[in-house]
Amino acid sequence: MEVLLGLLTIAPMSGYDLGLTIRASVGHIWNESYGQIYPNLKKLAADGSVTAKTERQKGKPDRTIYSITKKGRERLAKWLAVPPQPEIPRNELLLKLFFGTQVPADVLIGYVESMVEGEGAVLRELTRIEHEDIAQNQHYPGAPYWKMAARFGQLELKAHLRWAEETLAELRTIAGKQRSDAETRKEKKHAGK
Amino acid sequence: MEVLLGLLTIAPMSGYDLGLTIRASVGHIWNESYGQIYPNLKKLAADGSVTAKTERQKGKPDRTIYSITKKGRERLAKWLAVPPQPEIPRNELLLKLFFGTQVPADVLIGYVESMVEGEGAVLRELTRIEHEDIAQNQHYPGAPYWKMAARFGQLELKAHLRWAEETLAELRTIAGKQRSDAETRKEKKHAGK
DNA sequence: GGGTGCATGTAATGGGTTACATGATTCT
DNA sequence: AGAATCATGTAACCCATTACATGCACCC
Numbered sequence: 001m002e003v004l005l006g007l008l009t010i011a012p013m014s015g016y017d018l019g020l021t022i023r024a025s026v027g028h029i030w031n032e033s034y035g036q037i038y039p040n041l042k043k044l045a046a047d048g049s050v051t052a053k054t055e056r057q058k059g060k061p062d063r064t065i066y067s068i069t070k071k072g073r074e075r076l077a078k079w080l081a082v083p084p085q086p087e088i089p090r091n092e093l094l095l096k097l098f099f100g101t102q103v104p105a106d107v108l109i110g111y112v113e114s115m116v117e118g119e120g121a122v123l124r125e126l127t128r129i130e131h132e133d134i135a136q137n138q139h140y141p142g143a144p145y146w147k148m149a150a151r152f153g154q155l156e157l158k159a160h161l162r163w164a165e166e167t168l169a170e171l172r173t174i175a176g177k178q179r180s181d182a183e184t185r186k187e188k189k190h191a192g193k
Numbered sequence: 194m195e196v197l198l199g200l201l202t203i204a205p206m207s208g209y210d211l212g213l214t215i216r217a218s219v220g221h222i223w224n225e226s227y228g229q230i231y232p233n234l235k236k237l238a239a240d241g242s243v244t245a246k247t248e249r250q251k252g253k254p255d256r257t258i259y260s261i262t263k264k265g266r267e268r269l270a271k272w273l274a275v276p277p278q279p280e281i282p283r284n285e286l287l288l289k290l291f292f293g294t295q296v297p298a299d300v301l302i303g304y305v306e307s308m309v310e311g312e313g314a315v316l317r318e319l320t321r322i323e324h325e326d327i328a329q330n331q332h333y334p335g336a337p338y339w340k341m342a343a344r345f346g347q348l349e350l351k352a353h354l355r356w357a358e359e360t361l362a363e364l365r366t367i368a369g370k371q372r373s374d375a376e377t378r379k380e381k382k383h384a385g386k
Numbered sequence: 387g388g389g390t391g392c393a394t395g396t397a398a399t400g401g402g403t404t405a406c407a408t409g410a411t412t413c414t
Numbered sequence: 415a416g417a418a419t420c421a422t423g424t425a426a427c428c429c430a431t432t433a434c435a436t437g438c439a440c441c442c
Contacts, residue, residue: 006292016421029287033403038423061410061421073295080296084285084304086311088431092277094222094345099199100338102266103273111277118279144363145293152287152356159352163345170337209393226431231395254393254438281403 001040003030005049005076008068010142014055015041015064025133025146028122028153041066049075097167105175109168116164123157126150194233196223198242198269201261203335207248208234208257218326218339221315221346234259242268290360298368302361309357316350319343 007013007021015037022032032040044050049072055063068076093111100108130150137143200206200214208230215225225233237243242265248256261269286304293301323343330336 003288006288006295009292009295014421015423026288026291027282029282029284029291031281031283034422035404035424036402042423057420063421076292077295080289080292081300083307084289086308087284088224089220089222090224091222091280091345094342095196095199095219096273096277097338098219098222098342099202099269099273099335100341101334102199102202102270107274114276115279141294142292144367145290148293148360148363149287149291151359152353155352155356156349159348160345163348166344167341170341174337207393208395227394228396228432229430235395250392253391256393 001044002076002079003032004037004040004044004066005068005072005079008050008066009073009076012065012067014066018066026149028126029149044072047071047075105171105178109171109175112164112168112171116161116168119157119160119164123154123161126153126157130154194237195269195272196225197230197233197237197259198261198265198272201243201259202266202269205258205260207259211259219342221319222342237265240264240268298364298371302364302368305357305361305364309354309361312350312353316347316354319346319350323347 003022003026004018007018007025013021015034018037018041019032019034022030041050041052045052045066048069050066050068053065053067055065057063093115096103096111097108130147134143134146134150137146196215196219197211200211200218206214208227211230211234212225212227215223234243234245238245238259241262243259243261246258246260248258250256286308289296289304290301323340327336327339327343330339
């Protein structure tokens with residue numbers, strides 16, 4: 001809800017643009033789906049926090065451009081003044097790892113590897129943003145804060161990748177043991193026949 | 194839902210115990226409230242994944258002890274075989290920092306400081322768990338996986354704390370500037386009179 | 387007597403995702 | 415011709431937290 005107000009302080013935008021901008025700027029921090037954005041914009045308009053203007057376009061469909069109002073800025077300020085509550089963690093990968101005894105280690109290796117892929121891509125994207133986007137907006141007063149947020153993501157992701165390396169090494173030795181155990185069982189079965 | 198099955202592979206437990214155990218073991222990874230645990234246990238019992246036995250206690254109220262069944266183990270295995278989807282991030286602190294221009298820096302400093310407090314405590318708790326709990330259960334086959342999960346938390350939290358330090362330094366210089374700016378405005382007002 | 391811990395549960399409420407629907411244009 | 419992008423929206427559904435309710439016992 002308040003992400004919308006926050007982004008509208010930077011520039012007036014349509015709901016569609018807000019979706020794109022969220023993904024491009026605060027995507028690694030926060031997410032909102034269109035099923036959330038459009039209804040919320042309506043609510044914000046109803047309470048006077050934003051105003052809507054319809055803009056005709058040639059070729060493309062009409063856009064509804066939203067701008068933040070004084071009341072909207074107050075609402076944003078009020079929200080910013082509320083101390084953020086610590087988030088409840090919910091890491092499915094880690095939970096599955098925790099119950100690792102119930103799955104072959106190879107499966108877990110696959111999960112960690114695709115995590116490395118995914119997070120690696122985000123990390124590269126984040127460093128790109130730091131160099132290109134934020135550097136280009138040096139003049140904008142928000143730049144230092146954007147950098148802090150980007151930096152958080154970088155440090156966290158690097159920590160994840162370091163963990164993944166050390167964990168993969170361990171999982172591979174476990175997987176090796178599981179394979180040799182299976183071998184032994186096969187041999188015994190063979191001998192038993 | 195499946196956390197319950199997973200923990201029941203370690204030992205049969207009541208719903209109340211499951212709540213406590215979740216907090217103590219996978220609390221930094223996953224969370225479930227009692228409003229979730231009790232209805233889910235009923236559903237799991239209805240589908241034959243767990244069995245319930247009522248246990249009378251002197252003094253204390255009756256407990257319903259749940260045990261996992263063969264069907265429950267299969268269900269757990271099926272869930273473990275599904276690749277975990279990357280989680281959608283939702284970090285309120287970071288989002289508020291991102292819109293930092295709209296708040297006095299002192300407020301942000303307070304937020305980061307209480308994050309340091311909170312996460313610092315979790316980090317200490319996590320290292321304690323690694324040394325005491327997991328070390329004591331060396332014999333249990335799950336131990337290496339528990340260590341991996343604990344290690345993830347440690348590395349991540351350390352990264353957060355490093356980020357917090359560097360961010361606090363930057364926020365403090367910003368806050369200093371804001372204070373001297375306010376000074377200047379006051380002087381001008383004074384001179385103007 | 388009152389607070390705290392044990393123990394179980396339900397209902398209201400809120401939040402959010404997914405899927406669906408529409409429709410025009412541009413690119414391959 | 416068909417896919418993708420622009421653009422907006424709604425409805426169904428799921429999940430989860432919060433708050434409430436109950437009741438006993440132990441400790442201060």
